[in-house]
Amino acid sequence: MASAQRATGPDKRRMILDAAVVVFAKKGFHACRVSDIADEANVAYGLVYHYFRSKDEVLDTLFLERWNVLLEVITEIDRQQLPARDKLYAIASFIVDSYRHDPDLMKVIIVEVTRAANSFGRTHLTTIREAYALIAGIVEKAQADGSFRCAVTPGFAALAFYGAIEQVLTGWIFDMLPRGEEEFDEAKAFIVETICGGLDADRASARAV
Amino acid sequence: MASAQRATGPDKRRMILDAAVVVFAKKGFHACRVSDIADEANVAYGLVYHYFRSKDEVLDTLFLERWNVLLEVITEIDRQQLPARDKLYAIASFIVDSYRHDPDLMKVIIVEVTRAANSFGRTHLTTIREAYALIAGIVEKAQADGSFRCAVTPGFAALAFYGAIEQVLTGWIFDMLPRGEEEFDEAKAFIVETICGGLDADRASARAV
DNA sequence: CCAGTGGTTGACTGACCAGTCAATCCGGAC
DNA sequence: GTCCGGATTGACTGGTCAGTCAACCACTGG
Numbered sequence: 001m002a003s004a005q006r007a008t009g010p011d012k013r014r015m016i017l018d019a020a021v022v023v024f025a026k027k028g029f030h031a032c033r034v035s036d037i038a039d040e041a042n043v044a045y046g047l048v049y050h051y052f053r054s055k056d057e058v059l060d061t062l063f064l065e066r067w068n069v070l071l072e073v074i075t076e077i078d079r080q081q082l083p084a085r086d087k088l089y090a091i092a093s094f095i096v097d098s099y100r101h102d103p104d105l106m107k108v109i110i111v112e113v114t115r116a117a118n119s120f121g122r123t124h125l126t127t128i129r130e131a132y133a134l135i136a137g138i139v140e141k142a143q144a145d146g147s148f149r150c151a152v153t154p155g156f157a158a159l160a161f162y163g164a165i166e167q168v169l170t171g172w173i174f175d176m177l178p179r180g181e182e183e184f185d186e187a188k189a190f191i192v193e194t195i196c197g198g199l200d201a202d203r204a205s206a207r208a209v
Numbered sequence: 210m211a212s213a214q215r216a217t218g219p220d221k222r223r224m225i226l227d228a229a230v231v232v233f234a235k236k237g238f239h240a241c242r243v244s245d246i247a248d249e250a251n252v253a254y255g256l257v258y259h260y261f262r263s264k265d266e267v268l269d270t271l272f273l274e275r276w277n278v279l280l281e282v283i284t285e286i287d288r289q290q291l292p293a294r295d296k297l298y299a300i301a302s303f304i305v306d307s308y309r310h311d312p313d314l315m316k317v318i319i320v321e322v323t324r325a326a327n328s329f330g331r332t333h334l335t336t337i338r339e340a341y342a343l344i345a346g347i348v349e350k351a352q353a354d355g356s357f358r359c360a361v362t363p364g365f366a367a368l369a370f371y372g373a374i375e376q377v378l379t380g381w382i383f384d385m386l387p388r389g390e391e392e393f394d395e396a397k398a399f400i401v402e403t404i405c406g407g408l409d410a411d412r413a414s415a416r417a418v
Numbered sequence: 419c420c421a422g423t424g425g426t427t428g429a430c431t432g433a434c435c436a437g438t439c440a441a442t443c444c445g446g447a448c
Numbered sequence: 449g450t451c452c453g454g455a456t457t458g459a460c461t462g463g464t465c466a467g468t469c470a471a472c473c474a475c476t477g478g
Contacts, residue, residue: 008444008455028327030239033435044457049437085409107326115324117316117382118237125383132385139408148408152399159380160373160403167372168365173326174334176341177368190361194369198407199348199357200294217425217474242465253427258467 013051015041017065020058025104029059029112059120063113066105067127070095074134084142088161089192091135095165099172100184107173110166132158148196161195222260224250226274229267234313238268238321268329272322275314276336279304283343293351297370298401300344304374308381309393316382319375341367357405370404 019041023032034055038045052058077090099106113120114128121128135158142148152160168187171177228250232241243264247254261267286299308315322329323337330337344367351357361369377396380386 012455031327034437035435038458046438046458047456050455055436111324111326115320115379117320117379118240121383125385129385142408147410149406149410151402151406152408156377156396156399157403157408159376159386160400163372163376163379164369167368167375170324170326170372171368174330176334176338187365190365191369193360194366194404194407196407196409197358197360198403198405198409199351199361199366200405200407201356201358221425243467244465247428255428255468256426259425264466 012041012043012047016043016048016051017058017062019043021062021102021104021108024059024062024108024112029055029108056120059108059112060123062105063109063120063124064127066098066109067124067131070098071127071130071134074131078134078138084138084147085192085196087138088135088196089188092161092165092188092191095169096184096188099169100181103172103179106169110169111173114166115170132162135161157195161191164191164195221250221252221256225252225257225260226267226271228252230271230311230313230317233268233271233317233321238264238317265329268317268321269332271314272318272329272333273336275307275318276333276340279307280336280339280343283340287343287347293347293356294401294405296347297344297405298397301370301374301397301400304378305393305397308378309390312381312388315378319378320382323375324379341371344370366404370400373400373404 016037020037023036023040026032027036034048035045037055037058038048041048048055048058052061073094074091077087077094080087082090095106113124115121132155136154139148139157139161140154143150143154148157168177168191172179177183225246229246232245232249235241236245243257244254246264246267247257250257257264257267261270282303283300286296286303289296291299304315322333324330341364345363348357348366348370349363352359352363357366377386377400381388386392
C-alpha cells in the first residue's frame with residue numbers, strides 16, 4: 001500500500017541507512033548489532049550486506065553524505081560577500097539547524113566519527129580537516145582586512161570555534177543542556193558572541209602575540 | 210632485582226592501571242583485549258580480575274583518579290585571589306600540562322570517557338558536569354564584579370571554554386596539531402586569548418543579551 | 419616444619435555477532 | 449508461459465573475547 005511496503009532497490013538502501021541512524025544513535029555503533037539495523041529497517045539481515053560491504057561501510061556512508069553537505073555549505077557561505085562574523089554565524093547556524101532537523105544523525109556523526117579518535121575519526125581525518133581549513137580561511141581573510149585581530153592563528157581560531165559548536169551539540173546529546181527552538185537560536189548567537197566578542201569586559205590585556 | 214620484578218600487592222594493581230593506559234591509548238578501549246592489558250603489565254590474565262571486577266572498572270578507575278584531581282585543582286585555583294582571566298589560564302594550563310605529562314592518559318580520558326556519549330560518558334556524566342559547574346562559577350563571579358561581560362550565560366561560557374581546550378587536545382591526539390614545549394605553552398595562551406579576548410577587532414556589535 | 423592466607427596463574431567456557439551463502443521471490447523481456 | 453537476473457531471505461559458521469575457576473605459589477606465624 002504505502003510505498004514503504006513495496007519499496008525496492010535504492011529505496012531499501014535508504015531505509016537501511018535511516019534505520020542505522022536510529023540504531024546507532026540509540027545504542028552506539030559498537031553496542032548495536034547488524035540485526036538491530038535490519039529489524040529497525042524491516043528488512044532481512046542479509047540485505048544489509050547486499051547494499052553495504054560491512055557494518056563499517058554503513059557508518060562511513062552516513063558520515064560522508066552529511067559531511068560533504070557541510071563542506072559545500074561552508075564553501076558557499078564563504079563565497080558570499082559578508083562580514084566574517086556573519087559567515088561564522090551562518091556556519092554555526094547551519095550546524096545547529098542540522099542538529100535541530102535530525103538530532104540522531106548529528107549525534108552519530110559527532111559521537112562515532114568526529115570524536116572517535118581510535119576508529120572512524122582516524123579514517124576520516126582528512127575529510128574532517130577540510131572543514132577546519134575552510135573556517136581557518138575565513139578567519140585569515142578577516143585578519144587580513146582588519147576586521148579580526150591577529151591575536152591567535154587562523155587555524156587555532158577555527159579549532160576553538162568548531163570546538164565550541166561541537167561542545168554545545170554534545171551538551172544536547174548528553175542531555176546536559178535544554179533543547180528547544182529558543183535554545184537552538186540562542187546557542188547560535190552565544191557561540192559567535194563568545195568566540196568573536198570574547199568574555200573580557202575591557203581588553204587592556206589583549207595584545208597580539 | 211628491580212622492584213618491578215618483585216612487585217606485589219598494590220604495586221601490581223598500579224602496573225595493571227598503567228598498562229591499561231598504554232593499551233587503551235594505542236588500540237582504544239573496545240578494540241583491545243583484557244589479555245593485551247595483562248601482557249603489557251607482565252601479569253597473568255586472571256590477575257586483572259583479582260584487582261578489578263571487569264574491564265570497565267579499569268577504565269572507570271583511571272578516569273575517576275584523574276578527574277578528581279582536576280576537580281580539586283580547579284577548586285583550589287578558584288579559592289585564590291586572582292582575576293578570572295588568570296584563573297581560566299591556570300585551568301587551561303593544568304589541563305594542557307596534564308596532557309604534556311601523560312598524553313596517553315589524557316587521550317584515554319577524553320576519547321573513551323569525556324566524549325563517549327554512548328558508554329562511559331553517560332556513566333560519569335555527573336562527575337564531568339562538576340568541572341563545568343566550577344568553571345561556570347568562576348565566570349559568574351567575574352560577571353558580577355564587572356570583569357567579564359554578561360553577553361553570554363556562565364554555563365555557556367564554561368562550555369565554550371572547556372570545548373576549546375578539549376578540541377586542542379583532540380588536535381594533538383589526532384596528530385592534527387604539532388606537539389612540543391612551545392606549542393603547549395602557546396596553546397594555553399591562545400585558548401584564554403580566544404575565549405576572553407575574542408576575535409573581533411572592534412566590539413561595536415557586542416551587546417549584552 | 420606445617421598450615422593458612424592472599425596473591426598469582428592461564429586454560430577453559432559460554433555468549434555473542436559479523437559476515438556468508440544457498441535458496442527463494444518477483445518483475446520484466448520475449 | 450518461461451526464463452533470467454537482481455533483490456531478498458534468514459539459518460548457519462567461524463572466530464573472538466570477557467569473565468570464571470581450580471590449582472599453584474610464596475610468605476608468615478605458630
